[in-house]
Amino acid sequence: MLGAFVNAFRTPDLRKKLLFVLFIVAIFRLGSQVPAPGVHVANVQECFNSIEDGSIYGLINLFSGGALLQLTIFALGVMPYITASIILQLLVVVIPRLEALKKEGQSGQAKITQYTRYLTLALAVLQATGIVALARTGNLLPNCNRDLLYRDSWQTAALMVITMTAGTAIIMWFGELITEKGIGNGMSILIFTQVVATFPASLWAVQQSEGPWVFGSVILIGLIVMAAVVFIEQAQRRIPVQYARRMVGRKMFGGSSTYVPLKVNQAGIIPVIFASSLLYLPTMAVQFNQDSQSQWVQWISTYFVRGDHPLYMIAYFLLIIFFTYFYVAINFNPQEVADNMKKYGGFIPGIRAGKPTEEYLSYVLSRITFPGALYLGLISLIPLVALILVNANQNFPFGGTSILIMVGVALDTVKQIESQLQQRNYEGFLR
Incomplete structure (x- = not known):
């Protein structure tokens, strides 16, 4: 991986692209530290330093690189874009018009x-309104009795909502600039940046609270977890496909062999985001409900506010498994793949084309989805177990959402760099 970056910096045009990406990332991180207008920075910082990362907005705060709870102009981070992308992916399966757009190719994808x-x-408008409302009532940061805003007026609230929404639009623009003029997927790199931004603080918190021995053990376990994640993220089942020869006019087509790659983690990080978001809903309802004597409020506060309770862990684990199967079912259609293979004269050796091929693909997919779901569930439980063992926060660096994002984006970016290096080497050879 390091060698790919070194070779990329030796190539002039790739070096320009990498420096452009670093420039955008630097501006992005700078904007994540600039407070929104009307925010009392001193009070926010004092309350922020005195709380744990187990608040109801922990996932959004992770994706904003800690900018959310500090009420900066980029407080929403990339979370609105992630949510919108997931919703559109689900709607493509449900709404025929969107499904037709997806099949139109590049023009349809541009419309989506x-x-x-x-x-x-x-x-972004909805999330910013909710965050500003919590900031005005003092419920955004737990156990904080200070005023987070200089003036509690609707003008200040409206200005903050407009600023945060504009910040989200700028983040989208940054992502598109990186995709167009840099290397890799722009939004993925920005997500990677925000997650990595919380990494040193999380490690230093373990060092300060538990000492060097526990810190060293955490680093060692983290490297092992990272190696396991890289191995499983790269793992795939390759189903061989052969294409029969056919005459089209005077030309012969087909006769080649290829494969259908089915990844063990076919769903990516989406099930973890789904499960985390769903578990935040009851906690958010408690946050807005001020009746602490209510039985359901006390029950949720006991079992679902923090992640160190066994009931929370079991619910989290089962939801991840459910959403893994759900997302794979809507994202990979065995019937469509089987029909396309039959249309172009392709077949799996030993399997008849048509319905038998569809049943075989469904069988293989269900077999590899189960270990993939277990893998996502176990990786996601690492920060919750660390919360008990080493008194770490729920954004524990070596596990859960953070490690999946870092490894996934890093692998994808390195692949793109290597493909561009390979392309330039071939061009030089041809010259």
């Missing part, structure tokens, strides 16, 4: 991207 942008801005 445009819908994603509109939905992102709408979600």
Whole structure:
């Protein structure tokens, strides 16, 4: 991986692209530290330093690189875009018009991207309104009795909502600039940046609270977990496919062999986001409900506010497994793959084309989805177990959402760099 970056910096045009990406990332991180207008920075910082990372907005705060709870102009981070993208992916399966757009190719995908942008801005307005409302009532930061805003007025609230929504639009623009003029997927790199931004603070918190021996053990376990994640993220079942020869006019087509790659982790990180978001809903309801004597409020506060309770862990684990199967079912259609293979004269050796091929693909997919779901569930439980063992926070660096994002984005970016290096080497050879 390091060698790929070194070789990329030796190539002039790739060096320009990498420096452009670093420039955008630097501006992005700078904006994540600039407070929104009307925010009392001293009070926010004092309350922020005195709380744990187990608040109801822990996942959004992770994706904002800690900017959310500090009420900066980029407080929403990339979370509205992630949510909008997931919603559009689900709607493509449900709404025939969107499914037709997806099949149109590049023009249809551009239209879906445009819908994603509109939905992102709408979600940003909703999320910003909720965050500002919590900041005005003092419920955003737990156990904070200080005023987070200089003036509690609707003008200040409206200005903050507009600023945070504009920040989300700028983040989308940054992501598109990186995709167009840099290397890799722009939004993925920005997500990677925000997650990595919380990494040193999480490690230093373990060092300060538990000492060097526990810190060293955490680093060692983290390297083992990272190696396991890299191995499983790369793992795939390759189903061989052969294409029969056929005459089209005077030309012969087909006769080649290829494969259908089915990854062990076919769903990616989406099930973890789904499960985390669903578990935040009852906690958020408690946060807005001030009746602490209510039985359901006390029950949720006992079992679902923090992640160190066994009931929370079991619910989290089962939800991840459920959403893994759910997302794989809507994202990979064995019937469509079997029909396309039959249309172009392809077949799996030993399996008849058509319905038998569809049943075989469904069987193989269900077999590899189960270990993939277990893998996601176990990796996601690492920070919750660390919360008990080493008194770490729920954004424990070596596990859960953070490690999956870091490894996934890093592998994808390195692959793109290596492909571009390979392309330039071939061009030089041809010259």
